[in-house]
Amino acid sequence: MIGNFNLRKIDIFGKNISIRFQQKEKHQTIFGATITFFIYIILAYLMISQFIELFQGNNPKLQYRIQYIEANRIFKIKQNDFYFALALRNNQELPVFDQKIYNITAQQVIGRRTSPESTLTYQFYDIEMEQCNTNSFGYDKLIKLFNVNFNNLYCIKNDQPIIYDIEIGGDIDNTYFSYIQINVNKCQQNINCIDKNDEKYDQYFKNPQLMIYFSDKYFDIQQKGYPFKNISRRLKFNSNDNLLKVINLYLIDNYIVSEEGIINNLKKTTYQNITYSQYEINTNSNTLFQLNIQFEDKQLNFWNRRYLKIEEVLGTLGGSFQSLFTIGIIFCYPISQFDLNRKLINQLFQFQIEKFGKKRKKPYQQQKSQIQNAKLQSNLNNIQQFNQESPKQNQFEQKSSNNCFKYKKYIKKKSIQINQQENQIQQSQSIFIRIKNYIQYSFSLLYSKQLNIENTIQAQKSNQKQNLNQLYLNSLKSQIKKIKFKFIEYIRYLYCPSKQLKIKKLQIQKGKQILYNHLDIFYIIKKITELDKLKTILLNQNQLKLFEYLPKPIIYLNKNSEKGNYQLYQEKKTEEEKAFEAFQAFQEINKDIHKQTELDKKIIEIIDPQILKSFEQQTIDQKRNNHYSPKLVEISLNNQLNSKFSRYQHSQLIQLEAENQKKQENEQNNIDEHKAGYQIDLKQLIFTNQLAQKLQILNKK
Template sequence: MQKNKIFIKGIKQFDLFAQPLQLLIDKKEYHQTLFGSILTVLLLALFSNLLYQKIVTLFDRSNPTSLSSEIYHSQPEQYSLMPSNFTMTFSFQNSTYKTYIDESIYVVNAYMVKKNVKLQNGQKADVYEKQELPLVNCNEDLIKQKELKEYFSHIDLPTNYCIDWNQIPSIQIQGTFDAPKFEYILIQFNTCTEQNKKSQPCKSQKEIEQVLTQNYFSFQISSQTTNLKNPNSPYQPKGQDVFTTISNNIYKEISIYLEPLTTITDVGLIQTNLEYEKTLRYGRHTEMLDLSQSDLIMNVAIRLDTTEYVDYRTYPKIQEILAELGGLWQVLFSLFYIISKPINKISLLLELINSLYEFKDKQHYEDNSQQKDSSSIIRNDKPGSPLQRQLEQQQVQNCQDQIVTNKTLSIKENICNKQIQKDRSYKTILQTYVQYLLRAVFRKNKKMKFGYINAFQALRCIVTKDDDNILQFRSAHKEIDSQLNIFNILKRLQDVEKLKHIIFNENQRILFEKFNNIPQKDKLEEQRLYCDQQIKQQGVTQDAILQILSDQNNQINQKLIASLDVTVSNLLQKCKQDNNDNLEKN
C-alpha cells in the first residue's frame, strides 16, 4: 500500500496541467482594475492588428523571404528561345543615327550554329553545323511580348531586321565554347559583293565605303528584371540597347552573353512545395577588333553565360506565423504586464486595507469628541444611551407613583401594583433596548478610506512628510503581508467556525453574524438583496436580541451585549440586581 502511494505521488509530479492553489476575491481568481482593462484592450487591439497583417501577408504573398546565389556551370543547360520570351531587332545607323536597311550596301545572314565533339580516327574533333535563321523587316506583329510593345514602338521597325517567327517555332542555345555541346546564334554583316548579294545589285566599292563611313550598329534585345515580391511571376520583361561604331575597314566581333535566371519558390502552406521558373536576361557583351581588308564587317554571337543566378524565396507558413505571433504576444504581454503590475498591486492592497480595516479620520474623531464633550456639558453629564435616560425617567415616575399609592391604597394593594409597574417598566426597557441595538447593528459607521495618493505616499513613490494616515497605512500593509498565508488563513477560518458552533447557540450566532468586519456567509448575495430583506432581517435580529436578553445568566450573552453598548449592559445588570433584591425583601 505504501509503495502504491509513493508510485502515485511520483506519477503526479509529471502533471503539466496542475491547478494552482489560490485565493478568491468576490468569487474571482484575480483582482481586476480599470487601468488593467484599458491596457488589455490596447494589447488586444495591437495584437489583432498584427494578426490581421500576418493573415493578409499569408494569402497575398507580398513579403517573401529570399536568398540569392550565383552558380558556375561549365556546361550550361539548354534553353529555348521563343517569341513569348525572346525578341531581337538590329540594323545599321548612318551619321544622323537613323536606321536603314540597304542590301546594296551590306548583307546580313543569321545562323543557328551547333558544335558537337566527335571521334574521328580515335581523336576528338569539333564539328560545326549551321542552320540559317530567317530574317525579315520588323513589324508590330513580330513583337509577341506584350510588355515590350511600348518599348519597341519608339523604334522605326521597318528599317530593322527581326527573326521571322512565322517560319521557325523556337531556337535552342546551350553550353559554352569549351563545352562538348555548344549552340549559339551567329549574325554576320558583310559588304555587298557579287558573291553574297541578294535581291539588289551591289553598289560600287567607293559608294559603299562612303555610306559606311561614320556608321553605328543598333541592337535591341529583350531582357528580364527580377521582382521577387510578385507572387505570379518574379520576372518582368524589359528592353536592352547595345550601340557601337562600325567601319568597313575594321572587323569587329561582338559577343552578347545571356545569363540564366532561376527562381525556386516554396508555395506550400504547411509542407515544402517547390516551383521552378527559368529564363534568360542580357548580362554583358564584349567586343574584339581586327584590321581586315575582307568584305566581313562584323560578327555578332549570342551565347549563354557560365554564371547562373538563383533566387530562393519562401512565403510564411502557418506554423511559422503562429510561432511568430506567439513570440510577439509574449513580448507585448510582458511589456504591458510590467506597466500594469505596480498599479494593480497597489489597487489590490487598497481594496484589502479598506475592506478589512477601519480607520477614522483624525479630524473627524476630534470633531466627534468635541461634540460629545459639549453635549455632555449641556446635558449635565447625562448618559448618552437613550435606554439609560428612559430608566432614570421610569425610576422618577415610580417614586412619584409610590407616594400617591401609599396615601390612597392599602399596603397589600400597593405591593401588587408595584410588582405590576416593575414588570411594565422592564418590558418597556427591553423594547427600548431592542430598538437601540437594531439601530446600532444596522447603522453604517463613517470611516476613512485610503486612495492611490495615500498609497503612493506610504510606499514612498511620492516624497512627503509622514502623517498619521501614512503610518496607519504602513501598519495595515505590514500586517496584511504577515497574514497573507493561505495555510494560516484556512486554519483560522476553520477555528472560527468550530468556535462559533461550540460556544454559540443559534440565536447567539445570528447576533454574532451582525458584527462589523466579520465575514458573512454568502455576503455577496445578501448585499444584493439587502434592500428587499432589510425588514425581515431586522425582525429576525429583534427576536434573537429578545431571547438573549431573557437569558442574562449566560456569560456569553452578557459579553455580547457589553460589546455592543457597555452603558446599556451596566444598566441591565443594575436593574436585574434591583429586581432580585426586591424579590428577596418581599
C-alpha cells in the same frame, strides 16, 4: 482504484484549488482592463492582416542565390523563348535598312573535340537574315512589344531548315559548344555600295550605332500563378570606324521554387533572362559589330519564393501575444498587486489620516452639524406655519368674543320679550335645523381636510426620516478612514516616489507587513489550533460529537424559504446594508439596559469608539425628533380647526343679529315672534360651543 494505485493521480488536467477574494479568483483593475483591451485590439489587427496575407499571398518571402553546376547543358531557341531584331541607326536616331550601306550575316558556330586534350574543330552553319516582315522569326511577338518601324530592321528568316535546330550551349573547354554569331559589316561586295567620299559614309561609319531589339522576361514575385512578364529591351551600342565592338548576349536559366498553399505545396518553374557584356578590338576589318548569343550553362539563378503558412500565422500571433503580455505584466502587475494590498488593508484596518496645511473639521462633526441643521430647519418650518396662522386665529377669537359679549347684553335686554315670541317657535326651529345641517356639513369638510393634513405630515415625517438616516449613514461611513489613491498616485507611488506620498507609503508598508503576518501558514495553523482548543473548553465530549452533525445549510431557489435556514452562508451585502443592520442591532440591544447580558456589554465596550458615539447620537436625535414633531403637528391642527370653527360661528352670529334687527324695526308689535327667535339664538350659541369642544377632544385623540 487499482490495488493501492489511485488512477486520479495521473490526471494532468486537474483544476488548482485557490482562495478567492470578493468571489474572484484573481484581482482585476481598471488599468489592467484598459491595457488588456488595447492588447486585444492589436492582436485583432494582426490576426486580420495575417489572414488577408495568408489567402491573398501578396508579400512572399524571397531568397536568391547563384548556383554553379558542372553539367553541360544545351538550350534550343524557340520563338516563344527568344526573338530579336537589329539595325544601324542614322544621325536622326532612326533605324535604316539599306544594303548599299551595310549588311548583316549570321551563322551558328559549333565547336567539337574528341577529348579535352584534342584539337578543337569548328563547323559553321549559315543563318539567313532578311528585312523584317510578317513571316520573320518572332515578328508577331516583336510587333506587340515595340513601337517601331520593323521594315527597317533585320530579322532571322523563318522558312529555313536550320531554324528548327538552332541549339546553343556548352563551353569551349568541353568537347562540345555552340553559339550564334551575327556580324554587322560594311558594304563592299556590292557594286552599288556607297563610296567613302560620300556624305552618308561618315554619317553611318564614323560613329556607328547599333540598336538591338529583343524580348526578355521579368520575374514578378507578386504574381502567384504565372510570375513571368515578357518585357521589351533595347540595347544601344556605339563604336568607331577602326574598332570592332564585340557584344555577348548570355541566356541564363532561372529556377524558381514557390512554396504555395495554406499548409505546404511546392511549385517549380524555369525561365531565361538575358545579360550582356561588351568589349572593343582595334582592327581594320569591315566588320563594325559582332554579336555573340550564348547560353550560360554553368550558372543557374535559384529563386525560392515562400508564402505565408497557417502555422506561421499562429506562431506570429502567439509570439505577439507573449510579447504584449510580458509588457503588460511589467506595467500592470505592480499596480494590481499594490491595489490588492490596499483593498485588503482597508478591509482589515483603519488609518489615522493627517492633512498638511489647512485644518479641517472632522467628518463626524460635519455630518452631525448637517443633521442638526436639517432638524432645526424642519422645526422652524412647522413653527413658521403655526405663527402665520396665529394672527388670523387671534383676530377671529377677538371678533367672536366681542360678538358674544354683545349678544349676552342684547339677550339680557330682550329677555323680557322672549315670552311674547312663542308664536314663532316653529319657524325658528326650521331655521335651527338648516343651521344645524350646515354646521354638520362644515364639520365633515373639516374632518376630511384634517385627514389630508395628517397624511401630508406623515409623508413629510417619512421623507425627513429617510433624509436623516442617509445623513447618519454618511456620518457612519466617514468614521471609517481608508487609504485612497488616484491613478496618477499609483504611478508616482510605484515609479516616481514623492514626499507627499510618504505617509501613505509608510501606512501601506506597515499594513502590508501585518497582513502578510496574518496570511502566513504558521499563523493560520496556529489560529485553527486555538479554535479547536476553544471548542474543547466550551463543549464537553458529547457536545463535541454532536457538533460535527449540525445541519448543513440548504440552498433554496425561493428566497422566502430561507427564513428558517442557518445564516452561515449569507449573500454579499453592501456597506449601507451592514451599517443599517448594525444600528438596528445596537438599538435592539440598548432597548432595555437592565436586560443586557455580559456579552452584550462586552461587545458594546469593544466597538469602535467613533462608531459607538455615532450610534448613540443617532438614537438621541431620533427620540428627540419623534417627541417634538407630533407636538408641533398637534398644535398646528388644533389652531387651524379652532380658527375655522370660530369663522363659521362668527358668520352665523352676525347673520342672526341682522335678522333680529330687521324684525325689531319692522315688527314692533310682534313681541312673541322676537322672543322665540332670541330663544333659538341662545340655543344655537350653546350648540356651537358644545360642537367646538367635541372637535377639540377629537383632535387631541
